[in-house]
Amino acid sequence: MRVIGYARISRAMDDSTSLAKQRQIIERAAESRGWALVGIAEDEDVSATKSRLNRPGLTEARDAIASGKADAVLCWRLDRVARSVVDMGQLLDEGIEIVSATEPLDTTSPMGRAMVQIIQVFAELESSTTGERARATKAYLRSMRRWGGGPRPYGYRPEPSPDGVGKVLRVDEDEAAVIRRIFSDLLEGVPANRLARTLNAEGVPTATGREWKPASVLNIARALHVSGYLTERVAEGSRSRRPVVDESGSPVIAWTPLVDAATADAVRALVTSEALDEARSAATKAGLEGPRSLLYGLAFCPCGEALIRRVRKGTAYYGCRGIGEGSHVLVDAEKVDAEAVTQFLASFSGVEVVERVVEVSVSEALAEIETALAAASAETTSTATADLPTLFERIAALSAEKDRLTASEDRVTTRRTHTAYGEAWEGWTVEERREHMAALGVRVDVLPARRRGAWDPERVRVEADADYLTGQTD
Known part of the structure; x- marks a missing residue:
C-alpha cells in the first residue's frame, strides 16, 4: 500500500511531539508494515482546533489521496489529523483512509472506522475541556491579582x-x-x-x-x-x-x-x-479654509517630496515630509517666497498676462444631461404605451451625448489682458499669484543649506515652462 505521512504540531513544547520525532515514527511504521511512503506532509505551529481542515500540510495529504498518488494517510496519532468529530467525519466521507502509527486505529476496516469516530468524540471533549481549564486558570489568577500571561505589557x-x-x-x-x-x-x-x-x-x-x-x-x-x-x-x-x-x-x-x-x-x-477624528476634521477644515502658501504644490525638496509650510514658534518654514531621515530641506518660508518671486519676475515681469477662459465646461454640461436623463427615466412610468418609443429615442440620444461628454474635455480659449506680470503682480492675492505661477508651469527647487543656519539665495531655483513665450505669440 502507498501511504503519505502527515505530521502536525501546535507549539514546540517538548521533543516527544516534535515534527522530527513524528517523521521518525511514521517512517518506521511504514517500513515495518511493508508500505511505500510517498512523502510526509507537515503543518508547523498550526492548531487543528482553530484552523479545522484548512491546513496546507493536510491539504497536500488530501490532494495526494484524491489524485491517486497515495492510498491512505499515516500519522503518529489520530489527533494530529483532526480534533473534531465533524472534521474527521468529513475526511472519512471524502474516502480518505487514516492509519495511526502508535494506536490500533485503521479506518480501512468497518470496525476501525467505528472506533475512530468514538475516539474523536472524546478527543473533541478533551479539546473543549482544555479551553475551559485555561479560562478557569486565568479567572483564578485574576482573583489572586496575578498576571494572566500573554504579551508582556510595556513598562x-x-x-x-x-x-x-x-x-x-x-x-x-x-x-x-x-x-x-x-x-x-x-x-x-x-x-x-x-x-x-x-x-x-x-x-x-x-x-x-x-x-x-x-x-x-x-x-x-x-x-x-x-x-x-x-x-x-x-x-x-x-x-x-x-x-x-x-x-x-x-x-x-x-x-x-x-x-x-x-x-x-x-x-x-x-x-x-x-x-482624534474631531481634531483631524478641525485641522482639515482649517487647512481648506485658511490661506495657502505662495509655493503650495510648487516647491520641492531634492528628494522629490513637495515642501509643506509649517509654523514653529511663530516662524513659518518649508519642510520636507522626510525630515530626520537623510538630507532633506528645512528652510525659512518667507525667504524662499521672496527669492522665488524675485526670480519669477526677473523672467516674466515684462511678459503679457494671457488668461485661460473656459468657454464650455464639461462638468456643467454633464450635470445638465444627467438631470434630463433622470427626468426622462421617471416619465417611463406615466407615459402612454404608444408614446414610449419616442421617449426611449430621447433617452438613447441623451445617453449618447453623456458618453460623448464623458470622453471630452473643457473647451478653453485664451484672452489677452494687455497687462504684464510686473504690473499685475501687486494687485493679486496670494492665491491668484500661485494660480498664475502654476499655469506657467513654475517649479521651485530648494536645495539643502551648505552651512547650517546660513541663508543663501542660490538655494532657490525657479524654472518655468520654456514653451510659454512661444505659445503666447502664436
Missing part, C-alpha cells in the same frame, strides 16, 4: 509571585520613564508621529524590540496597564480589554501605576478615536 517585567502562585508585574524603570515622557509630550501637544520618530532616532526599542510607529505611541497612551489596572477581555475572542472591578465597582489596581490617574485620564481623553 513592566513579569516575575514569579513571592507566594509561588502565578506571576506578578514589576516596574521596568527604563521603560516606565519612556511611558511618562510619552504622556507628558502628548499633553503638551507633541504629535504621535514626531514622538515615534524621536524615540527611533534615540534607539529606544518597543516591548518587542521593533521600531516605534504613531500607532505604537497611541496604544501606550490608551493602555490601561499604565494605571496599574488588572484587566480582562471584554468578550471571548475580543482584543479589547477592560479593568477588572472589585465588589464596589472600582478598578482593581494590582501593579504599581506608571502614570498618575489625572495625567492618564487627560491623555486618554485626547487619544480616543472620537477625539
Whole structure:
C-alpha cells in the first residue's frame, strides 16, 4: 500500500511531539508494515482546533489521496489529523483512509472506522475541556491579582509571585520613564508621529524590540496597564480589554501605576478615536479654509517630496515630509517666497498676462444631461404605451451625448489682458499669484543649506515652462 505521512504540531513544547520525532515514527511504521511512503506532509505551529481542515500540510495529504498518488494517510496519532468529530467525519466521507502509527486505529476496516469516530468524540471533549481549564486558570489568577500571561505589557517585567502562585508585574524603570515622557509630550501637544520618530532616532526599542510607529505611541497612551489596572477581555475572542472591578465597582489596581490617574485620564481623553477624528476634521477644515502658501504644490525638496509650510514658534518654514531621515530641506518660508518671486519676475515681469477662459465646461454640461436623463427615466412610468418609443429615442440620444461628454474635455480659449506680470503682480492675492505661477508651469527647487543656519539665495531655483513665450505669440 502507498501511504503519505502527515505530521502536525501546535507549539514546540517538548521533543516527544516534535515534527522530527513524528517523521521518525511514521517512517518506521511504514517500513515495518511493508508500505511505500510517498512523502510526509507537515503543518508547523498550526492548531487543528482553530484552523479545522484548512491546513496546507493536510491539504497536500488530501490532494495526494484524491489524485491517486497515495492510498491512505499515516500519522503518529489520530489527533494530529483532526480534533473534531465533524472534521474527521468529513475526511472519512471524502474516502480518505487514516492509519495511526502508535494506536490500533485503521479506518480501512468497518470496525476501525467505528472506533475512530468514538475516539474523536472524546478527543473533541478533551479539546473543549482544555479551553475551559485555561479560562478557569486565568479567572483564578485574576482573583489572586496575578498576571494572566500573554504579551508582556510595556513598562513592566513579569516575575514569579513571592507566594509561588502565578506571576506578578514589576516596574521596568527604563521603560516606565519612556511611558511618562510619552504622556507628558502628548499633553503638551507633541504629535504621535514626531514622538515615534524621536524615540527611533534615540534607539529606544518597543516591548518587542521593533521600531516605534504613531500607532505604537497611541496604544501606550490608551493602555490601561499604565494605571496599574488588572484587566480582562471584554468578550471571548475580543482584543479589547477592560479593568477588572472589585465588589464596589472600582478598578482593581494590582501593579504599581506608571502614570498618575489625572495625567492618564487627560491623555486618554485626547487619544480616543472620537477625539482624534474631531481634531483631524478641525485641522482639515482649517487647512481648506485658511490661506495657502505662495509655493503650495510648487516647491520641492531634492528628494522629490513637495515642501509643506509649517509654523514653529511663530516662524513659518518649508519642510520636507522626510525630515530626520537623510538630507532633506528645512528652510525659512518667507525667504524662499521672496527669492522665488524675485526670480519669477526677473523672467516674466515684462511678459503679457494671457488668461485661460473656459468657454464650455464639461462638468456643467454633464450635470445638465444627467438631470434630463433622470427626468426622462421617471416619465417611463406615466407615459402612454404608444408614446414610449419616442421617449426611449430621447433617452438613447441623451445617453449618447453623456458618453460623448464623458470622453471630452473643457473647451478653453485664451484672452489677452494687455497687462504684464510686473504690473499685475501687486494687485493679486496670494492665491491668484500661485494660480498664475502654476499655469506657467513654475517649479521651485530648494536645495539643502551648505552651512547650517546660513541663508543663501542660490538655494532657490525657479524654472518655468520654456514653451510659454512661444505659445503666447502664436
